Amino acid sequence: MNSFKDRLRKPWIAVIGVMVILSIFPIVWLVLTSFKTLNELFTLPPPIIFKPVLTHWIHVIKYTEFGRYYANSLIIASGSVALSLFLGMMAAYSLARFDIRRKEDFAFWFLSTRMMPPAAVVIPIYLLYFRIGMLDTLKGLIILYAAFNLPFVIWILRGFFEDLPQELEESAMIDGCSIVGAFVRVILPLARPGLLAAGVFSFVLSINEFFFALVLTGSKARPVSVAVTLFLPTGVRGTEYGNATVAATLIMIPGIIIYILFQRFLIRGMTMGAIKT
Numbered sequence: 001m002n003s004f005k006d007r008l009r010k011p012w013i014a015v016i017g018v019m020v021i022l023s024i025f026p027i028v029w030l031v032l033t034s035f036k037t038l039n040e041l042f043t044l045p046p047p048i049i050f051k052p053v054l055t056h057w058i059h060v061i062k063y064t065e066f067g068r069y070y071a072n073s074l075i076i077a078s079g080s081v082a083l084s085l086f087l088g089m090m091a092a093y094s095l096a097r098f099d100i101r102r103k104e105d106f107a108f109w110f111l112s113t114r115m116m117p118p119a120a121v122v123i124p125i126y127l128l129y130f131r132i133g134m135l136d137t138l139k140g141l142i143i144l145y146a147a148f149n150l151p152f153v154i155w156i157l158r159g160f161f162e163d164l165p166q167e168l169e170e171s172a173m174i175d176g177c178s179i180v181g182a183f184v185r186v187i188l189p190l191a192r193p194g195l196l197a198a199g200v201f202s203f204v205l206s207i208n209e210f211f212f213a214l215v216l217t218g219s220k221a222r223p224v225s226v227a228v229t230l231f232l233p234t235g236v237r238g239t240e241y242g243n244a245t246v247a248a249t250l251i252m253i254p255g256i257i258i259y260i261l262f263q264r265f266l267i268r269g270m271t272m273g274a275i276k277t
Contacts (some may be wrong), residue, residue: 080145089152160194
């Protein structure tokens with residue numbers, strides 16, 4: 001029996017291995033390309049073994065404003081995560097605990113906003129931001145990204161709160177806590193994996209968002225996702241492939257670091273509520 005299971009498992013291991021290689025290869029090739037010289041970028045076939053250089057990294061970091069755009073992205077992503085978590089945890093707790101009329105309809109309405117094509121709302125949002133003076137501002141993107149991340153946060157945290165026993169709040173309120181005190185002192189510490197999972201995914205979505213950032217920002221609040229386009233051809237200047245690969249590599253670093261640091265919380269937060277007893 002065990003030998004049959006082993007024979008059955010081996011093909012799946014090979015398939016998973018191929019899928020992993022196909023997924024990782026573009027990222028590895030992108031990073032390797034950022035350390036090649038200009039001549040090596042256009043050599044056919046492309047060299048696999050080469051002497052790495054830091055020419056493109058030095059140019060992007062030292063001679064461009066990419067550092068400022070990078071800081072803009074971190075500020076925008078962090079601010080949108082904080083705002084969406086603050087609003088989302090209260091909405092999710094209300095949907096999980098309180099007897100609200102047609103709350104399932106409200107929950108689906110929140111989720112349905114994520115199904116809306118960005119092109120359908122970009123013009124009204126642009127006109128609104130133009131009238132209230134929030135074009136090309138960090139706070140404008142923070143509010144917008146928080147609004148788009150809010151449904152995602154609500155749906156993750158709602159399932160998490162539903163899996164926590166309601167007796168926990170009741171015990172805290174018997175001991176003298178208000179409902180707000182029970183939520184802050186008892187529920188939120190237990191919901192930390194869910195909060196981290198929602199926060200990490202919201203952060204990655206915010207830092208990688210391109211369409212709205214391209215339309216709503218100029219030189220002041222330009223995030224790093226849009227700054228990559230500065231290395232595309234304009235006029236007589238060709239595409240700066242080496243510099244573009246450096247910029248793309250830098251964009252991936254925050255998300256990779258966050259995933260590594262909070263991996264165990266992400267797994268628990270995303271699987272909480274998957275099995276109901």
